[in-house]
Amino acid sequence: MAPQFGRRLTGFEQDADGVAARIADAAGEHLIRARFLVGTDGGRSFVRQSLSVAFQGETLGVRALVADVRLKGLDRLAWHRFQRGASATQIMICPLAGTDLFQVQAPVPLDGEVDLTPAGLTELVKDRTGRSDIVVDSVSWSSVYSMNARLADRYRVGRVFLVGDAAHIHPPTGGQGLNTSVQDAYNLGWKLAAVLAGAPDALLDTYEEERRPIAADMLGLTTRLLDEAKAGLMRRNREVRQLDLGYRTSSLSLRGSISEARVQGGDRAPDAPCRGRAGQPTRLFALFQGPQWTLLGYDAVDRPPPREGLRIVMVGNQGDIIDDKGHIADAYGLRSDHWVLVRPDGYVAAILATSELDKALRVYLDRVLPASAC
Template sequence: MNGSILPGTTQVLIVGAGAAGLTLAIDLARRGVDFQLIEQASQPFHGSRGKGIQPRTQEVLEDLGLLDRLVAAGGPYPPQRHHAADGRFTETAFETSPPTPAEPHQMALMVPQFLTEAAMRERLAELGHAPRHGCALVDFEQDEEGVTARVAVATGETTPGGGPRQERMRARYLVGADGGRSDVRKQLGIDFPGRTLGVRAVVADVTLGGLPRDAWHQFNDGSMERQLALCPLAGTALFQLQAPVPLEGEIDLGIDGLNALVRDRAGRDDIRIESVSWASAYNMNARLADRYRVGRVFLVGDAGHIHPPTGGQGLNTSVQDAYNLGWKLGAVLRGAPDSLLDTYEEERRPVAEGMLKLSTRLLDAAKRGDNRRGREVHQLDIGYPQSSLALEVPERGQGLQAGDRAPDAHLRRAAGQGTRLFELFKGPHWTLLGYGMSWSSRSDVPARAGLRIHAIGDPGDAGNVTDYLDEHGDFREAYAPQAGDWILVRPDGYVAAFVSSGQLDALERFMNACGLPRA
């Protein structure tokens, strides 16, 4: 590596400050992991693009301290209003379900991507960090101890050779969160197989007159040549324009070009675009990286998978990639076995594979004018039952399994206050729940750094003094435990282990392997 090099060291170098990179940075920051977050663009992304936050991602963002501000910034999805050529219309409301104790979030939340990422940067600043914009990864090399990267810094300064100033950065690990055209993936030589889906679309953020903001306006459903959607973006004065366009040829993304497209497809002269804040035309692809890890370098988010936008799965999958990797990096940097990092690809790549199939199937349905969505887009049923990080002793024949998402539940504290199970999970720690046992039974499991232990009991069991009471039976209904069971929950909110009281040796060995050493 040649050039004007300035030294720098960190534990994790994150390349790309979109939703995936910011999520990973927040998670590492709250774990006290030293990192650098760099972004090639000189300014944050200012478009809407991914605007739907699914229920499972809302749970993730609640844990990271972001959900309340995103709910305040965004809003629910409006009904879809299907306009006919004669001026009449029909409406289709998004299917909703009431929240339950186990699943407190049941509806997708609309937040334009630029507002989501702004909230993430605000949260990161609260934790004492910020992305470095205008920093482009040039190249990197890795060895047994770490990764050495060259970064070009757009400061206006130049080297004697005329190029931008460069910094040499040394990190224990490097994470590519740099999007579908990922330089990190390309430099690793990882194949990105898949297919182009034969659909090109325009998406733009515009201000306009002539349409109310109480609906997501749809024109020419079922016609890929004439479809047009205009969706009011919650928390802004903008509409998001979406329209398929011919595969070849130039597309005018200015006011005049977009107004002509709207007039032609809506058949109306009263809808008038007044300004364009962001616009893009892109070809839809479905591609999945062959690998997510090479040595000390990882891919997260769109660097590992790209897909059609149907179903609102992309940003959500990217956030959850980073949420899965963050706690594992933190654990290994504290001394956990390196093999823990292999479970990132083991768990997340199959999820992306399923997500690509789902979003492609929904795209095919959308071509026919069918925009219905079911529970599958909520991502609440995603889990890792086949993961090497799932233990059941003895095996459970039915109900909640190791590897499944850990449900929420209403509880009552010993002192009388109400709380939620998610409040016990919130934070970077592991959680061990002992059911149907006394407070003193917690001593059966020795204390460990990064582990919080809670005893949960039933109100009618007067013989046990517990930390929390399952006052309404929510915990029993969601977890179906037996008296004496121990339930270990991972930092990312998935059940790691169900272990009976007579199998504590197996639980001890499992926690050692997961990087939870005795204190």
């Protein structure tokens, strides 16, 4: 179904079999019945409030504007920052890649109206930069907001889930908001698809188990970065890029017998260049694409029996792909007869020995794949 605009959720009720949602539009109110409902409706989430889920946290005493504008007077080669270190009057103007727009970000007083017209923003820029040659021609989008750091007490109530800003809000410092929300959606998305296809409903409990601790840590990080920004500091280190996030403590991370591997269950699956059977260059990430699970057998002899929803890839000179320069072995720390199970969202579920495939792997896949695939 394509996205529907001009519609508003006015209420919902759930029972043991599904959710009945009331939707209002210009033609009146309609009832939609579904097995699950996902609230992605922002920091003021109607879904979260309807569930009476607490949104613990604090207001941080900072109000700011953000506006996507067309302007003249600045080049598009870099971010432009003025009055660095002046927490109340600094202003940042950055080019938005792939567009002809710039984004203006600036703190504003806690009270009072803010003029977001082209003339008003031009005057603000002039006041804070001391330059009259920077002129805002038009405003594509703008907002004034107060910064909060808040986290929903629960991500799931029965058949209803909270995702993105409906589950967590935080300062924009560091730029983790969109990334975290997309990761929420992908984490829940593949699990919902599996359950709708027949996997055990308990798989959905791992959404909150895995994603809520990530958001809690992210709120702490962005709040620290906000304090640094007030002092004129900005940093984009590895922690900010979120490449090391993982789920080692998750109930979906299986502890196998291969302890010497460089990655373990719950770690982000590394990419590595390799070659296809015909010699064509490819990468592991190309093999991981799609909604399926992937089982990599490194220099293994026997291929396990096929299973619906599981892609089996043998790595070796006689296999499906060739690790001719050892990049896969180096990235994962693999030896002969090691197996890597990769989740649909690109995280390692387990590193296993061949002896563990018959029982440990079979029992694990019964938890995450539809019953029809057994």
